Amino acid sequence: MTDTYSAQDLQVLEGLDAVRLRPGMYIGSTGSRGLHHLLWEIVDNAIDEAANGYGDMVRVTLLKDGGACVEDNGRGIPVDPHPKLGISGVEVVFTKLHAGGKFSGKNYAYSGGLHGVGASVVNALSRRLVVEVYSNFSIYRQSYESVYDEKLNKIVPGKPVTSLERVGGTRKKGSKISFWPDERVFEDLSFNHETVERRLRELAYLNRGVRIVLTDERLSAEERTVEFCFQGGIEDYVRYLNDQKTPLHEDVIYLEGKRDDILFSCAIQLTDGYNESVFSYVNSIPTGEGGTHETGFKAAYTKAMNEYLRRQGALKEKDQNLTGEDYREGMTAVLSCYVKNPQFEGQTKGRLGNSEVRPVVEALVYEQMSLYLENLNHASTAQALLEKAMSAASVRQAARRAKDIARQRSSLEAAPLVGKLSACTGKKPAENELLIVEGDSAGGSAKQGRDRRFQAILPLRGKPLNAEKKRLDQVLQNEEFRTIITALGTGIGEDFKLENLKYHKIIILADADQDGAHIRAILLTFFYRYMKELITEGHIYIGMPPLYRVQKGSAVQYVYDDRALPPVLKQMGKGYAIQRYKGLGEMNPEQLWETTMNPAGRTLTQVTLQDAALAEKMVSVLMGEKVEQRKEYISRYADFNKADNFEGRVTGDA
Numbered sequence: 050m051t052d053t054y055s056a057q058d059l060q061v062l063e064g065l066d067a068v069r070l071r072p073g074m075y076i077g078s079t080g081s082r083g084l085h086h087l088l089w090e091i092v093d094n095a096i097d098e099a100a101n102g103y104g105d106m107v108r109v110t111l112l113k114d115g116g117a118c119v120e121d122n123g124r125g126i127p128v129d130p131h132p133k134l135g136i137s138g139v140e141v142v143f144t145k146l147h148a149g150g151k152f153s154g155k156n157y158a159y160s161g162g163l164h165g166v167g168a169s170v171v172n173a174l175s176r177r178l179v180v181e182v183y184s185n186f187s188i189y190r191q192s193y194e195s196v197y198d199e200k201l202n203k204i205v206p207g208k209p210v211t212s213l214e215r216v217g218g219t220r221k222k223g224s225k226i227s228f229w230p231d232e233r234v235f236e237d238l239s240f241n242h243e244t245v246e247r248r249l250r251e252l253a254y255l256n257r258g259v260r261i262v263l264t265d266e267r268l269s270a271e272e273r274t275v276e277f278c279f280q281g282g283i284e285d286y287v288r289y290l291n292d293q294k295t296p297l298h299e300d301v302i303y304l305e306g307k308r309d310d311i312l313f314s315c316a317i318q319l320t321d322g323y324n325e326s327v328f329s330y331v332n333s334i335p336t337g338e339g340g341t342h343e344t345g346f347k348a349a350y351t352k353a354m355n356e357y358l359r360r361q362g363a364l365k366e367k368d369q370n371l372t373g374e375d376y377r378e379g380m381t382a383v384l385s386c387y388v389k390n391p392q393f394e395g396q397t398k399g400r401l402g403n404s405e406v407r408p409v410v411e412a413l414v415y416e417q418m419s420l421y422l423e424n425l426n427h428a429s430t431a432q433a434l435l436e437k438a439m440s441a442a443s444v445r446q447a448a449r450r451a452k453d454i455a456r457q458r459s460s461l462e463a464a465p466l467v468g469k470l471s472a473c474t475g476k477k478p479a480e481n482e483l484l485i486v487e488g489d490s491a492g493g494s495a496k497q498g499r500d501r502r503f504q505a506i507l508p509l510r511g512k513p514l515n516a517e518k519k520r521l522d523q524v525l526q527n528e529e530f531r532t533i534i535t536a537l538g539t540g541i542g543e544d545f546k547l548e549n550l551k552y553h554k555i556i557i558l559a560d561a562d563q564d565g566a567h568i569r570a571i572l573l574t575f576f577y578r579y580m581k582e583l584i585t586e587g588h589i590y591i592g593m594p595p596l597y598r599v600q601k602g603s604a605v606q607y608v609y610d611d612r613a614l615p616p617v618l619k620q621m622g623k624g625y626a627i628q629r630y631k632g633l634g635e636m637n638p639e640q641l642w643e644t645t646m647n648p649a650g651r652t653l654t655q656v657t658l659q660d661a662a663l664a665e666k667m668v669s670v671l672m673g674e675k676v677e678q679r680k681e682y683i684s685r686y687a688d689f690n691k692a693d694n695f696e697g698r699v700t701g702d703a
Contacts, residue, residue, distance in 0.1 A: 065144065065173035065206040069195075072234055075170045084235050085244055087174060090167035091119040091226050096252055096333055098123025099259045100387075104223060106260045109249060113266040115238050116177075116229040125184035126224050128213060137213045139180055139191055143172045144207055168226070172207035176231040183221040190216045195231055204233070242268070250277050254289070255333045255385055257282030283316040283383040290328075291381050294320040297437055298430040302421060306413040312387035313410050315346060317380060319437055323520050324578050325377040329384040331391050331401050337585065337658060340394075340401025342386040345410030347373050353418035354438060363435055371442045374543060376434075378441040386410065444520060470536050471496045471506040482554035483507060483536060484592070484646065487568050490634030491558065491641070498638030498646060505552060507536055512568060516575040530575060539580065547582050555583065556653065558592040558645060560632040573656065584658050591654040594633055594645045601625040607644050609652070 068075050076086040088109075095107045104123035111117055127138030134141055146169050172178045172193050182189040191213040195206045230238055242265050253261045260278040279285040284301045297319045305314035329336045329343045336343070351373040358364040358371065386406065394402040422431045469492075475481050483505045486492045492508025499506055513529040521542055524530055534541050538551040557572050559565035569591060576583050583589050595607035597614055601621045608614050618625065633641065645651055 065146070065169060066203075068146070068170050068173035069204065069206045069234070072174055076174070079234055080236050081241065081244075084230055084237060085240065085248075087171045087228065087230060088117050088119070088240065088245065089248065090171050091117075091228070092249070092252070093333070094167060095119055095121035095123065095224070096256060096259070098223075099256055100333065105258065106262070107249075107252075108262045108264070109245065111240050111242065111245065111263075111265040111267060112227070112229075114229070115240075116227055117240060118225065118227040120223060120225040122221065122223040125182045125222055126180070128182055128184060128189050137191075139182060139189070139213050140209060142168045143178065143180065143191075143193060144169060144209065146170075169207065171226075171228055174231055174234050175207070175228040176233075178207065178226065178228040181225040181227075183219050183223050183225070186218055186220065187215050188217040188219050189213055195233075246275060251286075251335075252333060253277035254279050254283055254286035254383075255330055283314060283385055286383050287316040287318050287381055290326065290383075291318055291320055294322055294381070296320050297379070297433040300427070300430055302418075302427075302430065304414060304417040304421070306417060308409045308413060309405070310389050311406055311409045313342065313385070313413055315382055315384045315414065317350075317382045319434060320379045320381060322379045322517075323441075324517070325374070325380050327377070327380065327382045327384065329386070329401075331386050331388055331393075333385075334391075334393075336393075336399050336401050338394075338400035341403055341407040342384060342401050342410050345407035346382075346384055346414050347377070348407075349411040349414035350418060351376055353415050353422065354434065356419065357422045357431065358435060358438070361435065363439060371438055372445070375438045375441040375445065379437060444522060469507055469510070469532055471499075471501075473501055473503050473505045475503045478551050479553045481505065481552045482556055483552035484556045484558055485509060485533065485572065486633065487559040487565060488632070488634055491560075491632065491636075494634070494636055494638045494641045495558070495646065498640075498642035500646075504646065505536070507532065509568070513571050513575065515571055516578050521579065524575070524579065533575075537580075537583075539583075541579050545580055545582065547586060550583075550588065553588055554590060555588050556590045556592050558594065558633060561594055561596055561630070562632070565632075581658070584656055587655060587657065589656040591656060592645050593652045593654065594630065594636075596630060598628040598630065598640070599625055600628075 072079055072083065076083040092107065092109060095104075098104045098121050099107065104121050106122045108120040109117070110120075126142055130137055131141050134145075136144075173195070175193075176195055178193045180191050180193075190211070191209060192211045193207050194210050195204055196208055196210075197203070198205045232238055245265075246263055249261045249263050253259060254277075258278065258280055260276065262274065262276045264274045266273065281288075284303050287301050300318075302317040303314070304317075305312075307313075327339075327343065327347075329339060329346075331340070331342065351371075354376045355364070355370045359366075364370070386401070388401070388403055388406060390403075392402040394400045421427055422434075473481050481503050484495055484499070484507070486495045486506060486508045489508050489510055492506060495506045495508070509529055514524070514527050516524050516530075525534075525541070536551070537555070538549045539545050539547060540549065557569055559568045573589070576589055593609055595609050596611065597608040597617075599606045599608060599614075599617055599621055601624055604621070606617050606621070608617050618627070630636065633645070636644070643650065
């Protein structure tokens with residue numbers, strides 16, 4: 050360190066150096082999420098060609114050697130020289146930040162990638178990248194590499210190693226980009242097949258009629274290729290999301306329109322469930338935190354429904370209007386909005402901020418929903434919507450009374466809490482954590498082993514009920530849930546206030562077996578349905594307890610899954626003693642602290658909501674009524690002590 054600070058201390062990063070130095074600023078992380086972000090950047094460019102009417106096919110290939118390839122049949126990246134830079138359009142796109150054809154609106158009416166950094170960032174963070182362009186009856190190719198320069202004593206990212214060359218002829222049109230992520234940047238170089246397949250399926254639903262083909266060369270010939278093309282678009286998407294539920298009407302309500310260069314469409318179907326599931330997108334980008342398009346949709350839908358109920362005589366002049374929550378009970382809806390210059394806000398840039406979008410969406414939805422309800426061909430669907438809303442309103446007062454009970458510091462509520470919760474002494478919620486522990490035995494060890502300055506312990510004496518199958522008033526009758534609500538201090542449902550949260554880390558500690566997995570699923574379902582902000586704001590964690598304790602002499606190692614056991618046993622050699630933990634209750638306080646509670650050594654999985662539609666689908670499969678689908682999913686995927694089972698990332702606190 051030095052006290053002097055002058056102009057010579059200012060570092061100027063040229064070209065793609067800034068991306069290489071701070072990759073997290075451009076792709077979020079250097080873990081699995083960031084790796085897949087590279088692929089999404091290239092895929093989004095291909096989808097933009099299709100969304101603007103220039104192509105109808107996107108082909109994604111996961112290569113055997115760890116690379117990925119994306120091909121489209123759009124117009125192809127410009128190959129002619131740039132008038133000011135003197136290099137080809139291809140080289141501009143892949144070597145210059147904030148360069149592209151999406152700024153003016155002349156080449157793309159609507160675009161998912163607006164910042165002009167996608168392709169160049171992928172190049173900067175790849176060991177090698179090859180571009181092929183099919184245009185003018187020719188095949189053009191250029192290669193780039195991130196190479197170490199001995200003179201500069203640094204890696205030069207994304208350097209062209211060939212010029213743009215014509216290497217053959219073709220009648221095809223489009224672009225093909227192959228890239229190999231750099232092992233010097235990423236912690237994991239393996240693309241996850243399921244993650245890629247889910248996103249491509251989603252894009253196919255959002256882009257009606259576009260054919261998307263995924264080929265994974267790492268798989269067997271029978272499993273290698275899957276193809277998506279949905280002529281029904283987001284209507285098919287709603288049917289897919291509801292295939293584990295019981296719809297109240299067969300047809301999917303579809304509304305669409307365009308005004309002031311804003312395109313909006315939505316698909317709606319109500320089920321016999323109690324939960325609202327609205328998924329919104331802007332230019333095919335998920336907006337998990339909603340925004341002005343979602344606000345406009347909800348306001349217009351509520352207004353149209355209230356006016357319809359009054360026209361039908363279901364609401365008298367003296368009656369109060371029903372609430373939006375009444376109308377959206379059991380709703381599954383997908384909203385797709387296209388905006389020329391979207392402005393994203395929020396914790397994860399997942400909320401649309403354009404103020405001009407709300408009045409447009411509100412007007413379109415109100416007009417079209419009103420017409421839909423009055424159309425005699427839709428009479429049975431309209432009646433189903435009416436009956437569902439009236440039923441929801443009739444139990445709303447019961448739910449309100451139940452929530453009032455949950456908020457009150459009465460003896461009914463305080464008595465079970467006092468006996469269960471061991472509060473921490475710290476007064477700063479941001480530094481405090483609540484550990485929800487399965488069983489009294491483990492709860493006792495946790496209370497003895499904890500650091501009482503910041504760790505509060507709440508043992509669960511019984512298994513909470515499945516919130517997926519219950520109304521809010523029924524959920525609030527469950528003592529375990531009432532205790533959790535009171536301990537957290539946020540309220541629940543529409544009364545939820547994140548600023549009142551008493552513990553900024555909520556850690557679920559359950560056994561590494563089927564019962565423990567079931568308890569985790571029940572608690573996560575409850576948080577997802579009634580306190581979703583705890584997940585979206587990053588407050589929910591899963592503690593990962595060990596399965597084995599291996600000791601030889603004074604050396605002790607804890608093993609967290611079966612696959613890791615053989616190498617540990619081999620390392621220990623002969624004469625070791627092994628203990629298989631059947632549950633957290635078998636650990637003494639010191640062991641529980643050392644393995645699962647000590648921030649310096651424990652492993653936590655942070656539960657995140659990167660894919661809201663996937664979360665909805667999984668909650669429906671795992672916690673819904675249809676047993677066969679649940680059995681099929683569990684037999685195929687379940688590993689009860691694997692961190693990757695949760696949407697999130699593994700984080701050590703050390």
